[in-house]
Amino acid sequence: MSGEKHHIVPYRLYFVVLIALLALTFASVWITSIELRDYTVAAALLFAIVKSYLVLNYFMHLKYDKPYIKIMVGFVFAIFLVMIVITFLDYLYR
Amino acid sequence: MQTTAVNGANYLTYQGKYKGLLGWIFSTDHKRIGLLYLYSIATMFTTGVLLGLAMKFELLAPGKTIMEAQTYNSVFTVHGVIMIFMVVVPGLPAVFGNLMLPIMIGARDVAFPKLNLLSWWLYVSGVFLVLAALLFGKGSPDTGWTFYAPYSFKTGTNMLPAIFGAFVLGFSSILTGLNFLVTIHRLRCKGMKWMKLPLFVWTLYGTAWIQLLATPVVGITLVLVALERVFGVGIFDPALGGDPILYQHLFWIYSHPAVYIMILPAMGAISEIIPTFSQKHIFGYKAIIASTMAIAFVGYLVWGHHMFTAGMSGTAQYYFSLLTFIVAIPSAIKVFNWISTLYKGSINIQTPFYWAVSFIFVFMIGGLSGLVLGALATDVHVHDTAFVVAHFHYIVFGGTGFAFFAAMHYWFPKIFGRMYDKAWANTGWLVFFVGFLALYTPMFYLGMMGMPRRYYDYLEEFHGGNILSTFGSWVLATGFIIIVVNLVRSARKGAPAEANPWHGRTLEWTVPSPPPVLNFDKEPVIGENDGPYNYE
Numbered sequence: 001m002s003g004e005k006h007h008i009v010p011y012r013l014y015f016v017v018l019i020a021l022l023a024l025t026f027a028s029v030w031i032t033s034i035e036l037r038d039y040t041v042a043a044a045l046l047f048a049i050v051k052s053y054l055v056l057n058y059f060m061h062l063k064y065d066k067p068y069i070k071i072m073v074g075f076v077f078a079i080f081l082v083m084i085v086i087t088f089l090d091y092l093y094r
Numbered sequence: 095m096q097t098t099a100v101n102g103a104n105y106l107t108y109q110g111k112y113k114g115l116l117g118w119i120f121s122t123d124h125k126r127i128g129l130l131y132l133y134s135i136a137t138m139f140t141t142g143v144l145l146g147l148a149m150k151f152e153l154l155a156p157g158k159t160i161m162e163a164q165t166y167n168s169v170f171t172v173h174g175v176i177m178i179f180m181v182v183v184p185g186l187p188a189v190f191g192n193l194m195l196p197i198m199i200g201a202r203d204v205a206f207p208k209l210n211l212l213s214w215w216l217y218v219s220g221v222f223l224v225l226a227a228l229l230f231g232k233g234s235p236d237t238g239w240t241f242y243a244p245y246s247f248k249t250g251t252n253m254l255p256a257i258f259g260a261f262v263l264g265f266s267s268i269l270t271g272l273n274f275l276v277t278i279h280r281l282r283c284k285g286m287k288w289m290k291l292p293l294f295v296w297t298l299y300g301t302a303w304i305q306l307l308a309t310p311v312v313g314i315t316l317v318l319v320a321l322e323r324v325f326g327v328g329i330f331d332p333a334l335g336g337d338p339i340l341y342q343h344l345f346w347i348y349s350h351p352a353v354y355i356m357i358l359p360a361m362g363a364i365s366e367i368i369p370t371f372s373q374k375h376i377f378g379y380k381a382i383i384a385s386t387m388a389i390a391f392v393g394y395l396v397w398g399h400h401m402f403t404a405g406m407s408g409t410a411q412y413y414f415s416l417l418t419f420i421v422a423i424p425s426a427i428k429v430f431n432w433i434s435t436l437y438k439g440s441i442n443i444q445t446p447f448y449w450a451v452s453f454i455f456v457f458m459i460g461g462l463s464g465l466v467l468g469a470l471a472t473d474v475h476v477h478d479t480a481f482v483v484a485h486f487h488y489i490v491f492g493g494t495g496f497a498f499f500a501a502m503h504y505w506f507p508k509i510f511g512r513m514y515d516k517a518w519a520n521t522g523w524l525v526f527f528v529g530f531l532a533l534y535t536p537m538f539y540l541g542m543m544g545m546p547r548r549y550y551d552y553l554e555e556f557h558g559g560n561i562l563s564t565f566g567s568w569v570l571a572t573g574f575i576i577i578v579v580n581l582v583r584s585a586r587k588g589a590p591a592e593a594n595p596w597h598g599r600t601l602e603w604t605v606p607s608p609p610p611v612l613n614f615d616k617e618p619v620i621g622e623n624d625g626p627y628n629y630e
Contacts, residue, residue, distance in 0.1 A: 076307060079394055086395060086413065087343050093407035 007064035017058045024051050104511065104608040122207035125609060128192030129509070130214050135189060136578075138180040138221065143574060145173040150533070150567040153560045156552055163550040167236035168251070170548055172228055174239025175256065179263045180221055182494045183352055186359035187305070188217070188270055190501050191298050193509055195274060197602040197609060198292050200283025200618040205276040209269055216266035223259030227252040238548060240349070241316070243330035243341035247323040254323065257316045264313045267355070271305025274298050283601075285620030289383075292600045292626040293376065296383050297362025300390035304351045304358075308394065312348030315341065339404055346397035354393040356490055358386060360497030361428055364450050367504050368432045370598045371447040372439025375627045378431040385424035392421045399468050403477045411470055418468035425461055429454060444596070445519040449500030452527050456496060460488030463538065478548075481541025484534045492530060499523070499577065506581065507591030511608040514584035522580055526573025532566025600626045 028047035036043055057063040062073060103109075105125040112120050118130060149169055152159045161169065192210065196203050204210050228234045231252040237245040241260075246253055278299050282291070291299075319341070321327045328334030330341045369376040376382065398406060398414030406414075432454055441447070463485040466472045476482065507513050536559035541547075545556045552560065594603040605613060 079307060079391075082395060083347060086398070086410070087347075089413055090339070090343070090398070090407045090410035093409035094405075 007061070009058065009061070009064075013058065017054050020054060021051055024054075103611055104606065105611050106511070106608050108611045120211070122203070122211050123611065124192050124196050124203050124207065124210060125509075127210050127214050128189055128194075131184065131188040131192060131217070134214075134218060134221070135181055135185055138176050140578075142173055142176040142181060143571065145169050145176070147567055147571055149173060150564040152550070153552070154564045155560075156554060156557060164233075164236065166550040167548075168228075168234035171235050171238050175224060175235070175260070177490075178239050178352075179260050180217075180224070182356045182490055183267060184217060184263075184270070185356070185494060185498055186363060186501065187274065187298055187301055187355070188213075189498075190294075190363065190505060191270070191274060191359065194505060194602055195277065195295060195298055196281065197605060197613050198295050198600055199278065199281060199286055200601055200614065200620070201277065201281035202612045202614065204273050205280055206273050210273050213266045213269040213273070216262055216269065220259045220261075220263035220266060223255050223262060225259075227255035227259060231255070240345060241319060242345075243319065243322070243336075243338040244332070246319050246341075247331065254320060257320055261313050261316045264309045264316075267305045268309045271302035271309070274302040275306065278302070283618050283620065285622075285624070287620075289380070290620055290625055293365035293379070293382055293386075294359070294362035294600075297358040297365070297386050300386045301355050301358045304355050304390055304393065308348045308351040308355075311344060312352075315344040315348070318344075339401070339406065342401050342404055343397070346400045347394075350397040350400065351390075351393045353490070354389055356494045358389060360453070360494045361386070363497045363501040363504070364432060364453055365428070366598070366600065367446045367450040367500055368435050369439075369627045369629070370504075370596050371442045371444060371450070372435050373442065373597065373629050374435055374439040375625075375629055376431065377434035377437075378427070379627065381427055382431050385427040388424040389421065392417060392424070396421050399473070402470060402473045415468060415470045419465065422461065422465060422468070429458060429461075442596070444503075445514075445516060445523060446500050446504035446596070448520060448523045448527075449496055449503060452523070453493065453496040453500060456488050456492030456530065460485055460492055463488065476541050478546055479541035480537040480545045480547055483547050484537035484541060487534045487537075492534070499526075502581065504596070505602070506584070507595050508602055508607045508609065510585045510588070511591055511606075512584055512586075512588030513591045513595065514588055515580055518576060518580040522573050522577035524573070525576060526570055529566050529568070529570025529573050533563055533570050534566070536560070536563045536566070599628055 024047050028044055031043050031047070032040065056073065062070060105123055108123075110117055110121065118126055121127065121130075148160070149166065152161055152166055152169075192204070233251045235241075235249070235251050235253055235256045237249055237251075237253070241253070241257065246257075278291075278295060318327075318329050322330050322336070326334060328336045330336045330338050332338060365376060365382055396414055396417045398410055399418045402411055402414075432450075463481070466476065467482065467485060503514070503519060540556050540559040540563075543556065543559075545552055545559075591607045593606050595607075596603070601618060602609070604618065
């Protein structure tokens with residue numbers, strides 16, 4: 001809306017985030033060369049979480065949004081987490 | 095507050111950039127898009143009804159009656175795909191949400207009108223893709239509307255266009271949900287606080303969240319089925335190390351919340367009709383809002399009750415059964431609120447009211463039979479029987495379908511600016527209602543006695559129930575014809591309707607019938623003491 005303030009993010013910050021995302025992508029590929037057994041998937045998910053955090057906060061401007069928008073996004077992730085946990089109630093106890 | 099049309103033009107007669115049909119299919123006016131959805135969905139509903147009638151005719155007697163077994167498999171699959179993905183999921187949000195939501199919150203249009211038009215185009219594209227799967231290539235899909243693995247990647251029929259069509263229809267649903275969410279958050283008129291929103295808007299809000307969050311899951315799942323089918327990647331195929339039950343998890347993570355996409359706006363429409371025809375403030379406004387959001391939330395967490403006999407772990411079964419019982423509570427709250435609203439109301443018995451009270455009647459039967467299926471011990475006995483089909487149709491057809499007709503008769507004068515013939519409308523309702531009961535009630539009995547669903551043939555002991563059910567389908571079809579003929583004729587030749595024929599209190603009744611192009615000459619303002627159900 002016209003009456004609202006818009007936070008202007010400098011290009012430099014976008015570039016730094018881009019470099020970080022590329023580095024994390026390479027790191028997520030590299031880590032598969034190490035035998036982590038059951039933690040392989042956990043490691044991949046950890047990298048994905050950090051990358052999602054960066055994209056959401058900087059590329060999608062969540063960092064500069066109002067609290068209610070952050071709460072809504074948090075709610076979405078909570079639902080997603082609950083779905084994963086419930087699905088594993090089946091797989092872990094079969 | 096009564097506003098007037100700009101230069102006498104309303105959205106039906108307005109001449110924009112394009113003329114004729116182009117003026118409709120390229121219009122970004124939310125009302126015109128709502129009508130485009132109405133005509134598209136009505137066409138698909140009629141197709142689905144014809145397929146349903148063919149199925150019931152086949153079941154009139156044991157053995158072959160009018161079609162081969164393979165054709166029967168395709169007919170029930172296509173009936174399900176059309177009715178679920180093209181009729182009941184988009185139904186109330188796309189038609190009445192588009193037609194009424196912006197007006198009810200005092201806005202001129204939805205937040206993203208062009209995206210809204212794109213949603214309709216995606217819907218039509220999805221419809222054509224599915225129809226292509228039916229008419230061309232290796233024959234219609236025969237897996238059932240659920241596309242269960244391993245059927246969906248083993249069958250030789252036309253699965254890919256059907257899957258792709260469902261995928262595209264999902265995008266249409268997501269865009270509509272996104273549009274409504276932003277519209278409700280950003281475009282409410284001055285004074286329209288959250289606790290002054292009409293309940294239909296609240297239910298559209300809850301529905302939009304489900305559309306936005308759950309639909310991508312089924313989209314991804316259908317892509318995985320396509321990958322399995324084309325490349326044999328081994329996600330669902332046990333021969334390649336995959337797990338077919340994973341497909342069921344992913345499918346129902348969407349498709350159970352989808353039931354709430356179907357029923358929540360239906361409950362919203364009923365929550366508008368009951369106070370209007372009782373001329374009384376709705377009982378428990380905040381309780382209905384809380385139950386709406388509770389259904390939207392808990393509805394995400396109960397998908398496994400579709401899979402009790404699929405081979406899921408016992409722990410998961412207990413959990414899903416428990417939460418299924420919990421999700422029944424908010425639905426029951428709504429029913430109590432509607433009935434309490436009727437109590438000591440100035441009841442005005444009109445066609446929308448008949449539809450609304452019959453909705454409550456059949457929805458309660460559907461809901462209570464759902465508890466039979468939600469309980470582990472009884473579900474094992476009636477799973478995949480005609481009992482499930484009866485329960486499902488009582489909820490989805492008796493719930494969403496009846497609410498759709500209720501909403502159609504309620505908002506018809508506003509949408510078309512004309513009134514329908516009330517005597518024929520009441521007759522249509524009565525015939526339809528009797529047909530509905532005769533069609534689906536015997537299925538409860540047949541299922542309890544052990545008749546499986548989706549079976550082409552059956553034992554002689556099930557013959558009587560099937561005859562009654564098939565007869566019911568003919569009565570229902572007769573009622574449907576009466577309703578459609580009356581509405582189509584009235585839209586063209588009915589008596590001009592007043593702006594507020596039912597004495598409603600929500601904003602759509604303050605604008606002329608049919609509404610002006612921009613809905614309001616000036617933005618309405620809601621006062622501190624105004625409210626959607628403030629009756630004298």
